[in-house]
Amino acid sequence: MAEKSEVVNFMDYKLTADKVNVWYGNFHALKDISMRIRPNTVTALIGPSGCGKSTFLRLLNRMNDYIEGFRMEGHILIDEKNIYAKRVRVEELRKEVGMVFQKPNPFPKSIYDNVVYGLTIRNVRDKKTLDEACENSLKQAALWDEVKDDLKKSALALSGGQQQRLCIARTLAVKPTIILMDEPASALDPISTAKIEELINELKKYYTIIIVTHNMQQAGRISDRTAFFYLGLLIEYDTTANIFTNPKEEKTQSYITGRFG
Amino acid sequence: MTLFYFEGLKIKEKIIESLLALCGGITVLTTLGILIVLLIESVLFFREVSVVEFVTDTQWTPLFADKHFGILPLVTGTLLTSLIAIIVALPIGLSIAVYLNEYAHPKFRLTIKPVLEILAAIPTVVYGFFALTVVTPALQNIFPSMSGFNALSPGLVMGIMIIPLISSLSEDALYAVPKSLREASYGLGSSRFQTSFKVLVPAASSGIIVSVILAISRAFGETMIVAIAAGQEPNLTFNPLVPIETITTYIVQVSMGDVAQGSLEFRTIFAAGMTLFIFTFILNTITARVKKRYYHKYE
Known part of the structure; x- marks a missing residue:
């Protein structure tokens, strides 16, 4: 979907980053990042380690807030609301913007309790609501058929790939609109990875997905748009097809062909 | 060569x-x-003395003319003071651990931890006199009927003494919970309080249980505080306002008195010691079991 008109209608965008700068102490981690993301798309963030892609991802649900020496300038708007405004409650923001981490990190609780955790902390107590949320989320995460008979089993007894899908289900249960994924398949075997990728394709119908990945092929397979970060700069941001077949920047070209990184 | x-x-x-x-x-x-x-x-x-009499008789009067050898009053005395101590120490110790682990600034944590551990370095005889001369009179203002020697005051003071045991070990256990669980909880929109008590404390539960059992063992074996402030009167009661005697204080009392070695009266302290040993042995076994489970979980 090419942008035809010059006039930008912000309503078209789920998320807008405007001249974002981040420092950790004296280290300038992100430099003047501006980026817009449409709803129901998958955006891949790529680049060598330390390029700032994870920092950028974690800005979107304010997970960097706890890091000592973290400082940010610029604006990030989600649904036209500045998420770094003073009145924003991070707990509410994170309901809207879910996150899946690199290594599967289920709680040492039952499968059921893992999925409904995000609801119980918001004081949802009704058994029927919780049961439904559990079933729907697990179905959406393509895990229901594998675990429906032992929801009371410890989540730690699942395989790595199942644990990661459980973590996705746990995120879906609170009904976010954006899902952030930080290398969600890097700790998994090829079959589990394929399942996660298939799932991302499915989920994009309902959610806006932003994914950090080190795997070029993966970015190529699953994303609509790709952003290439290098040394804290957003070097190039375009449709995935363009980035991989016809990059404008020499650095992008070198990176995707594996000359560095 | x-x-x-x-x-x-x-x-x-x-x-x-x-x-x-x-x-x-x-x-x-x-x-x-x-x-x-x-x-x-x-x-x-x-x-x-038959074992049946030892465990069923409700009086412990080996040093009197009318001799009874029921260990129960000493056991309840020990359990009562330890129970009071743990009721004080568990919530406070755990709150301190959670605060230091999740809320406190790292610098504050580094200063306050050694200060807390000073509590454990105070000689127990000092605690004993503190219980007798400060805490008991203060409590008598609240409970006028309270005896000058009682279980409540030494129990409370013993609780303060074992706080660092619980807070320090529990804090270690909380600290050992993988950072990824904390992130998962925050990522779902939990507050610090929810993250602490719904994720971290359950995940660290084995370590916390071990700290509590160690603290109970410590309370069971504690001698000086109860010897000074509890009254050395074997009493089969769970009323914390009257004098009692614990197993340990009875042993001290007899060891320091003029009971002839080799007499039956003298042997009572070994029977009492054996009872205490069985209790602490059971607690140690539980600790070992829980620890084993704990290490399996994060392997």
Whole structure:
């Protein structure tokens, strides 16, 4: 979907980053990042380690807030609301913007309790609501058929790939609109990875997905748009097809062909 | 020559090895020695007093003319003071652990931890006098009927004494919870409080249980505070306002008194000691079990 008109209608965008700068102490981690993301798309963030892609991802649900020496300038708007405004409650923001981490990190609780955790902390107590949320989320995460008979089993007894899908289900249960994924398949075997990728394709119908990945092929397979970060700069941001077949920047070209990184 | 040198080295190694083994052996032998003495004296005691009487009689008066050998008053005294101590120490100790782990600034944490551990370094005799001369009079303002010697005051003070045991070990257990669980919880929109009590504390529960059991063992074995402030009166009661006696204080009382060695009265302390040993042994076994489970979980 090419942008035809010059006039930008912000309503078209789920998320807008405007001249974002981040420092950790004296280290300038992100430099003047501006980026817009449409709803129901998958955006891949790529680049060598330390390029700032994870920092950028974690800005979107304010997970960097706890890091000592973290400082940010610029604006990030989600649904036209500045998420770094003073009145924003991070707990509410994170309901809207879910996150899946690199290594599967289920709680040492039952499968059921893992999925409904995000609801119980918001004081949802009704058994029927919780049961439904559990079933729907697990179905959406393509895990229901594998675990429906032992929801009371410890989540730690699942395989790595199942644990990661459980973590996705746990995120879906609170009904976010954006899902952030930080290398969600890097700790998994090829079959589990394929399942996660298939799932991302499915989920994009309902959610806006932003994914950090080190795997070029993966970015190529699953994303609509790709952003290439290098040394804290957003070097190039375009449709995935363009980035991989016809990059404008020499650095992008070198990176995707594996000359560095 | 080389061969000779090699032999010499081997002998030296052997000597060092034996010395190290001896050091380990001394602790094992001491433990065995204590156990054997406890057992022999207890057996001699139970030849004259039946086990049934020992565990069912409700009076403990071995030093009086009308002798009764029921251990129950001493056991309830020990349980009562320990229970009061743990009721004080568990919530406070755990709150401190959670605060230090999740809320406190790292610098504050580094300063406050050693300060807390000073609590554990105060001699127990000082705690005992603190209980008798400060806490008891203060409590008497609230409970005018309270006796000058009682279980409540030494129990409370003992609780303060074991706070660092719980807070320090629990904090270690909370600290050991993988960072990824914390992130998962925050990522779902939990507050710090929810993250602490719904994720971190359950995940660290085994370590916290171990800290509590160690604290209970410590309270069971505590002697000085109760000897000074609890009254040395065996009383089968769970009323914290009246004088009681614990197993440990009874042992002190007899050891320091003028009871003839080898007499039945003297042997009572071994029977009492055996009882205490059984209690702490059970607690230690539970600790070992829980620890084993704990290590399996994060492997």
